[in-house]
Amino acid sequence: MRERNGSKEERQEQILEYILQYGSISLQEVVQHFECSEATARRDLEALEKAGRVIRTMGGGAKPAGLVSGREIPFHEKQNKLYREKESIAQLAASLVEEGDVIGLTGGTTTYLIARALKNRRNITVVTNAVNIAMELSENEDVQVVLTGGMLRSKNFELCGPLAERTLEALNIHTMFMGIDGFSVEQGVSTYSELEANTAKMMMKRTERTIAVFDHTKAGRNSLFQVAPVTALYGIIIDEEPGEELRERLASEQVKVFVTAK
Amino acid sequence: MRERNGSKEERQEQILEYILQYGSISLQEVVQHFECSEATARRDLEALEKAGRVIRTMGGGAKPAGLVSGREIPFHEKQNKLYREKESIAQLAASLVEEGDVIGLTGGTTTYLIARALKNRRNITVVTNAVNIAMELSENEDVQVVLTGGMLRSKNFELCGPLAERTLEALNIHTMFMGIDGFSVEQGVSTYSELEANTAKMMMKRTERTIAVFDHTKAGRNSLFQVAPVTALYGIIIDEEPGEELRERLASEQVKVFVTAK
DNA sequence: ATATTTATGATTGAATATTTCATAATGATG
DNA sequence: CATCATTATGAAATATTCAATCATAAATAT
Numbered sequence: 001m002r003e004r005n006g007s008k009e010e011r012q013e014q015i016l017e018y019i020l021q022y023g024s025i026s027l028q029e030v031v032q033h034f035e036c037s038e039a040t041a042r043r044d045l046e047a048l049e050k051a052g053r054v055i056r057t058m059g060g061g062a063k064p065a066g067l068v069s070g071r072e073i074p075f076h077e078k079q080n081k082l083y084r085e086k087e088s089i090a091q092l093a094a095s096l097v098e099e100g101d102v103i104g105l106t107g108g109t110t111t112y113l114i115a116r117a118l119k120n121r122r123n124i125t126v127v128t129n130a131v132n133i134a135m136e137l138s139e140n141e142d143v144q145v146v147l148t149g150g151m152l153r154s155k156n157f158e159l160c161g162p163l164a165e166r167t168l169e170a171l172n173i174h175t176m177f178m179g180i181d182g183f184s185v186e187q188g189v190s191t192y193s194e195l196e197a198n199t200a201k202m203m204m205k206r207t208e209r210t211i212a213v214f215d216h217t218k219a220g221r222n223s224l225f226q227v228a229p230v231t232a233l234y235g236i237i238i239d240e241e242p243g244e245e246l247r248e249r250l251a252s253e254q255v256k257v258f259v260t261a262k
Numbered sequence: 263m264r265e266r267n268g269s270k271e272e273r274q275e276q277i278l279e280y281i282l283q284y285g286s287i288s289l290q291e292v293v294q295h296f297e298c299s300e301a302t303a304r305r306d307l308e309a310l311e312k313a314g315r316v317i318r319t320m321g322g323g324a325k326p327a328g329l330v331s332g333r334e335i336p337f338h339e340k341q342n343k344l345y346r347e348k349e350s351i352a353q354l355a356a357s358l359v360e361e362g363d364v365i366g367l368t369g370g371t372t373t374y375l376i377a378r379a380l381k382n383r384r385n386i387t388v389v390t391n392a393v394n395i396a397m398e399l400s401e402n403e404d405v406q407v408v409l410t411g412g413m414l415r416s417k418n419f420e421l422c423g424p425l426a427e428r429t430l431e432a433l434n435i436h437t438m439f440m441g442i443d444g445f446s447v448e449q450g451v452s453t454y455s456e457l458e459a460n461t462a463k464m465m466m467k468r469t470e471r472t473i474a475v476f477d478h479t480k481a482g483r484n485s486l487f488q489v490a491p492v493t494a495l496y497g498i499i500i501d502e503e504p505g506e507e508l509r510e511r512l513a514s515e516q517v518k519v520f521v522t523a524k
Numbered sequence: 525a526t527a528t529t530t531a532t533g534a535t536t537g538a539a540t541a542t543t544t545c546a547t548a549a550t551g552a553t554g
Numbered sequence: 555c556a557t558c559a560t561t562a563t564g565a566a567a568t569a570t571t572c573a574a575t576c577a578t579a580a581a582t583a584t
Contacts (some may be wrong), residue, residue: 003538007531008530008531023327027571036532036533037532037533037534038533038571039532039533040531040532040533042571042573044340046573055317055319055320055327056319056320057317057326057373058318058319058320058540058541058570058571058572059321059541059570059571059572062317062326062327063327064324064327065285065317065324065325065326065327066535073440077264082370092501104308129395129399131396133411134393134414135393135419138414138415138416138419139416141416144413145414145416146411146412146413146414146425147409147411147412147413147414147421147578149408149409149410149411149412149413149425149426149429150408150409150467150578151406151407151408151420152396152397152400152407152408153400154400154403154407155399155542157397157400159409159411163408163411163429163432163433164411166428166432167425167428167429170424170425170428171425178548201466244460270561270562270563289540298563298564299563299564299565300540300541300564301563301564301565302562302563304540304541304542304565305562305563313578319537320540320541320571321540340554401579412535432547525575525577525582526583526584527582527583527584528582528583528584529580529582529583530579530580530581530582531579531580531581531582532577532578532579532580533568533575533576533577533578533579534575534576534577534578535574535575535576536568536573536574536576537572537573537574537575538571538573538574539559539565539570539571539572539573540569540570540571540572541568541570541571541582542567542568542569542570543566543567543568543569544559544565544566544567544568544581545564545565546563546564546565547562547563547564547565547584548561548562548563548568549560549562549563550560550561550562550563551558551559551560551563552557552558552559552561553555553557553558553559554555554557554558
């Protein structure tokens with residue numbers, strides 16, 4: 001190949017660098033900067049777009065949304081699978097919230113949608129350990145947003161660890177909506193991550209009423225780390241009627257079951 | 263005018279809504295959705311682009327970077343005024359950081375640049391109350407990022423209030439870089455906001471060495487809320503040699519003065 | 525030494541954008 | 555109420571940018 005000024009990879013890295021600094025780049029800037037043809041410039045931008053690191057504009061490229069220094073922030077959108085189900089769960093959850101409430105939200109897709117459903121409320125307080133949820137809600141001045149402290153987990157922008165737990169000690173939450181990865185009669189609610197499980201546990205301790213929110217694919221499944229037995233729950237919100245056994249057990253434990261309308 | 267389905271404003275709001283949900287929209291989608299001509303669709307996207315709420319792509323529009331639900335996150339770029347000065351301050355600050363250090367960073371443009379300068383370091387811990395700084399650094403797994411808790415101030419994404427202060431009580435910071443709005447011999451360091459001043463004060467209490475960072479436009483100026491007298495500082499980093507009087511006073515107080523190379 | 529792969533540049537037709545003008549609806553003015 | 559200016563819109567012409575294809579040269583493999 002006839003490389004003039006460095007390899008394709010270097011060029012693309014530099015384009016990225018440029019975009020990160022200036023926000024965008026024009027095709028002509030690429031051409032002049034690297035003394036390459038338009039075809040090459042376009043191909044570079046195309047490759048970067050495919051990698052999700054650049055959004056192509058008319059005559060150039062720009063920084064894509066939802067990326068902070070090249071990483072994606074989980075601001076979930078409708079593309080997500082089970083969006084409709086999760087959205088209906090979120091709507092139901094939001095309907096349980098009243099003015100003046102102090103709400104707790106763990107991290108997760110469903111809880112993020114609950115946050116969005118609460119976005120235009122007045123006079124509520126939301127406590128969360130998820131940075132993306134906090135940012136979404138902070139737009140509204142009428143919603144007081146409290147972020148727990150803690151170590152920032154880069155993968156999902158959740159705050160965890162002893163510091164998060166220490167912060168929670170100072171708070172009293174009325175109703176908490178807990179996103180989980182697994183739910184069963186025997187094991188109760190569980191998550192994939194130990195850190196998240198611990199933070200959720202701590203959050204529960206500071207909460208009057210804990211409501212687990214999850215879609216039907218999580219029901220009857222167990223994840224690695226148990227957060228709490230079903231008896232510790234005030235209620236669950238789910239998008240499908242639970243099975244006979246589960247329903248009976250929940251009834252006997254006085255756990256409320258909210259099922260979304262189809 | 264011949265309005266078919268609602269006004270221009272409504273249409274543009276709906277386009278925005280759509281983009282917020284799906285991430286992007288095509289010209290044809292706009293045309294079909296609103297039953298308008300391509301010209302109108304383009305004009306709408308053009309107007310939204312001008313307002314900074316949409317980034318125009320080839321054949322459509324998309325969510326611009328740095329916007330969360332329509333608001334800008336302060337991820338500062340080279341356009342900022344005094345960028346060169348602040349960058350040089352940041353570089354100097356970063357050069358004072360060694361492996362294993364526990365660093366504190368308040369919110370602000372300069373401290374954000376320090377964070378960026380520290381981004382590729384290994385084995386350091388950064389404590390901050392600024393969400394954007396935390397997010398920037400969390401990309402690197404080798405930097406441990408600790409976010410203080412607290413109320414999220416929507417304007418600048420800083421965490422403040424009693425909870426932030428409570429979190430800090432559990433931490434011991436080695437060197438803290440403090441961004442400020444004013445610096446003078448008499449008043450010491452000061453900021454515009456009382457909340458920020460309080461949080462900074464608390465952070466200082468938990469810090470061995472506090473270094474104030476600011477550009478020359480801040481020197482000799484006082485802001486409303488005092489954070490600390492000069493005697494409480496370990497040092498300052500500034501981009502211009504301070505005046506005679508200031509220099510003498512700082513020398514007598516054993517406050518180190520770091521001036522960036524031109 | 526030859527073949528293969530890869531990166532690049534050039535060309536051309538297609539898609540998209542910009543500009544300009546015409547028209548219809550709305551509101552203001554006398 | 556007639557007239558005029560303003561605004562929103564659509565249509566058409568022009569200009570720009572893009573995508574696809576092919577050719578070529580360098581690097582790599584056989």
